[in-house]
Amino acid sequence: MAVIKAVLLMLILGGVLGMVLGIAGEKFYVEPDTRVDDVLAMLPGYNCGGCGNPGCSGMAEKLVSGESKIEQCRPCKPDVKEKIKQYLAEHSGE
Numbered sequence: 170m171a172v173i174k175a176v177l178l179m180l181i182l183g184g185v186l187g188m189v190l191g192i193a194g195e196k197f198y199v200e201p202d203t204r205v206d207d208v209l210a211m212l213p214g215y216n217c218g219g220c221g222n223p224g225c226s227g228m229a230e231k232l233v234s235g236e237s238k239i240e241q242c243r244p245c246k247p248d249v250k251e252k253i254k255q256y257l258a259e260h261s262g263e
């Protein structure tokens with residue numbers, strides 16, 4: 170009888186906690202900034218850290234936030250740099 174009570178209690182607890190997590194997940198959901206992924210796709214992807222960031226994803230985040238300049242990425246080719254600058258100019262207000 171004690172085992173059945175324990176199993177029922179665990180099922181109820183699991184259900185309640187699952188509901189709380191589901192509600193919290195919807196309430197606190199943050200829309201991801203797709204610009205970071207777009208810029209990351211244009212960067213060379215060497216993850217060399219030459220730009221002072223831990224990798225290209227960190228650089229992409231800082232480029233989008235305006236904390237870094239694309240000139241900091243030396244491996245990036247000039248035409249790609251222009252492409253990234255143009256993309257950021259076109260999507261600055263999002």
Ligand code: SF4
Nearest residue numbers: 217218220225228242
């Ligand atoms: S310098 Fe360029 S290639 Fe290297 S980590 Fe930074 S963004 Fe990536």
